[in-house]
Amino acid sequence: MLTSSSLRKKNIAEYILYMWQTEDYIRSAKCDIETLLHIFKAEEPHIETYKQWFQNLISMMEIENIKQNGHLQILQNIVIDLNNLHLTLLQLPIGFEYSELYENVESETADFQQRMKTEPINTVDIWLHALYMTAQLRIQKKSVSAATYDSVKKFGKILSALTIAYHKRERDPDSYSLN
Numbered sequence: 001m002l003t004s005s006s007l008r009k010k011n012i013a014e015y016i017l018y019m020w021q022t023e024d025y026i027r028s029a030k031c032d033i034e035t036l037l038h039i040f041k042a043e044e045p046h047i048e049t050y051k052q053w054f055q056n057l058i059s060m061m062e063i064e065n066i067k068q069n070g071h072l073q074i075l076q077n078i079v080i081d082l083n084n085l086h087l088t089l090l091q092l093p094i095g096f097e098y099s100e101l102y103e104n105v106e107s108e109t110a111d112f113q114q115r116m117k118t119e120p121i122n123t124v125d126i127w128l129h130a131l132y133m134t135a136q137l138r139i140q141k142k143s144v145s146a147a148t149y150d151s152v153k154k155f156g157k158i159l160s161a162l163t164i165a166y167h168k169r170e171r172d173p174d175s176y177s178l179n
Contacts, residue, residue, distance in 0.1 A: 004053075012078060012166050013159045017132055019075050022057065027067065031058045076121060083122035085169065086162055088176050098165070101158040108151035124162070127155040 004022070007015035029035035033054045042050040060074075061067050089095035090102060105127075112130045113120060120126045134152045137144050144152075169176050 010167075011163055012082065013128065013131075013163045016075055016078060016128055017135070020071060020128075020132055023061065023066070023071060026054070026058060026061065027069075031061075031067070033058075079121060079125050079128065082162060082166060083124040085166055085176060086124055089162070089165060092176065098158075098161055101154075101161055105151070105154045105158055108154060112151065124159075127159055130155050131159070 004015060004018055007018050025036060025039055029039065033051055036054045037047060037050055040050060057072070060072055064070070064073055066072065086102075089098040109123060109126050113126050116126065116129060120129065130152050134144055134148060165176060
């Protein structure tokens with residue numbers, strides 16, 4: 001929980017990935033808060049804060065009917081916002097370097113979209129899922145092909161650029177305006 005607050009402010013892409021992992025932990029713990037406290041190594045004086053955080057997440061997952069799979073709407077909204085910024089950067093003259101990064105990942109993006117088991121909500125969603133699934137495979141000690149690893153590195157690079165732009169826009173809302 002304390003990690004999520006820090007990531008939300010510093011690296012929005014990592015925040016999303018962290019929260020997706022948290023959703024998976026909640027599912028694997030069958031929404032048992034005591035198990036989650038152990039998984040997250042919660043210690044005093046933060047235990048009550050963690051309990052409240054887990055209870056809020058579990059409640060949202062129940063309300064949104066995603067206790068089995070899926071992602072919280074609040075996270076999906078951030079992915080949509082990131083994708084809107086991605087589309088804006090592709091149109092701005094100052095986004096030239098970003099456009100080059102995007103051209104470098106277009107074919108890999110299409111490949112990953114075809115391999116996804118669920119329908120992605122947008123391009124940024126594809127990139128994030130590719131990173132998340134690759135990390136999951138590595139945690140499970142399953143092999144990742146060199147081609148997949150290379151694609152995921154490219155996705156990480158463009159997500160890094162997008163994250164920097166996102167946080168710049170957070171500080172200065174007019175910094176990436178099409179007006």
